[in-house]
Amino acid sequence: MSNTLTVEILRALIGFDTTSANSNLALMEYVLGFLRTHGVDSQLVFNAEENKANLYATIGPQDRAGVMLSGHTDTVPVTGQQWLREPYALTEEDDHYYGRGTSDMKGFLAVVLAAVPEMVKRSLHTPIHLAFSFDEEIGCVGVRRLIDMLREHPLKPAICIIGEPTTMQVVTAHKGKLAARVTVQGKECHSGMAPMGVNAVNYAARLINWLEQLAFQKREQGPFEAGYDIPYSTVHTGTVAGGTALNIVPNHCSFLFEIRNIAADDPHQLLAEFRAYAETLVAEMQQVSEDCAITIDITTEYPGLSTADDEAVVAFVRSLTDESEPGSINFGTEGGLFSQVLGVPTVVCGPGSMDQGHKPDEYILGSELGKCELFVQRLIDRLSD
Numbered sequence: 001m002s003n004t005l006t007v008e009i010l011r012a013l014i015g016f017d018t019t020s021a022n023s024n025l026a027l028m029e030y031v032l033g034f035l036r037t038h039g040v041d042s043q044l045v046f047n048a049e050e051n052k053a054n055l056y057a058t059i060g061p062q063d064r065a066g067v068m069l070s071g072h073t074d075t076v077p078v079t080g081q082q083w084l085r086e087p088y089a090l091t092e093e094d095d096h097y098y099g100r101g102t103s104d105m106k107g108f109l110a111v112v113l114a115a116v117p118e119m120v121k122r123s124l125h126t127p128i129h130l131a132f133s134f135d136e137e138i139g140c141v142g143v144r145r146l147i148d149m150l151r152e153h154p155l156k157p158a159i160c161i162i163g164e165p166t167t168m169q170v171v172t173a174h175k176g177k178l179a180a181r182v183t184v185q186g187k188e189c190h191s192g193m194a195p196m197g198v199n200a201v202n203y204a205a206r207l208i209n210w211l212e213q214l215a216f217q218k219r220e221q222g223p224f225e226a227g228y229d230i231p232y233s234t235v236h237t238g239t240v241a242g243g244t245a246l247n248i249v250p251n252h253c254s255f256l257f258e259i260r261n262i263a264a265d266d267p268h269q270l271l272a273e274f275r276a277y278a279e280t281l282v283a284e285m286q287q288v289s290e291d292c293a294i295t296i297d298i299t300t301e302y303p304g305l306s307t308a309d310d311e312a313v314v315a316f317v318r319s320l321t322d323e324s325e326p327g328s329i330n331f332g333t334e335g336g337l338f339s340q341v342l343g344v345p346t347v348v349c350g351p352g353s354m355d356q357g358h359k360p361d362e363y364i365l366g367s368e369l370g371k372c373e374l375f376v377q378r379l380i381d382r383l384s385d
Contacts, residue, residue: 108163139300
């Protein structure tokens, strides 16, 4: 069972529609005000348009590296989902707390903020840093500006704990992701004269088939990495759009695909092989028309997380939980960026489960919030005189 302040803060956070397409500034103003009430200074790191922001704050000594508690403020949309409850109002039923973002991951943010009064009251010998980001859901975009700021900071955090939903298991690994848009430019003509044109949909289908064969190859031949439910890199085509009418040979088709790679696979090498195949198709297409082309543009990418089980951060965070063994997850986080780009040892550990995330009637259990509250209390105790 979670405490009253956690629920009060969670109710406020859920009330802000921070779908990635929207601004998160109203939520950040709430957080700024809450921290200010408890004497905590914080700073915002904005995007270029200044309609979204990351937040960074330090509680405790300002002259040494501490433990960073990190989470994202944005959520996925509810569009097209059949919710039985209001997504942007917290609903409590039988220890279930319903609302968009309850599990992914405003529940963690609420627990951390509810612990701020205790953090301030205690005499911390090691600081606690708060790092709240934007646009994680669309490719870990926003946190990169925060990382740029921290790279210039005189003190980087010593370790990072990302509170994504893991049912409070300490997670040391997740896959990286590379997503790309493929655009095929063909040559249109009447379908009765199909050989005189270049069918963009057909060429897109051949490219998609190549990606599917790569997916089969990874599934059968690996490489493999133990610890994952799916222990190999996956390749997936998500959307396809092309053609205008059945009696017109289509001159345009585009699709989106992604690679979610284990550490042993280099997604850029796989992309290079895909580009090479695409070039063979372009040569074929241009025998009919030199205007034909295939363009492949990366839309987003982030590195995987691969923290060795024997690193100090793992033993430290495990000592704060009741979970015995570290594990891995199938979804991505900002952890690879903190670890690889900023050089801060990172693990993922937070309340709730991604089994509930991104779905209609998303919820988090009160018992999960309670476990996270105990975790944060143990952290405060460890960092206090």
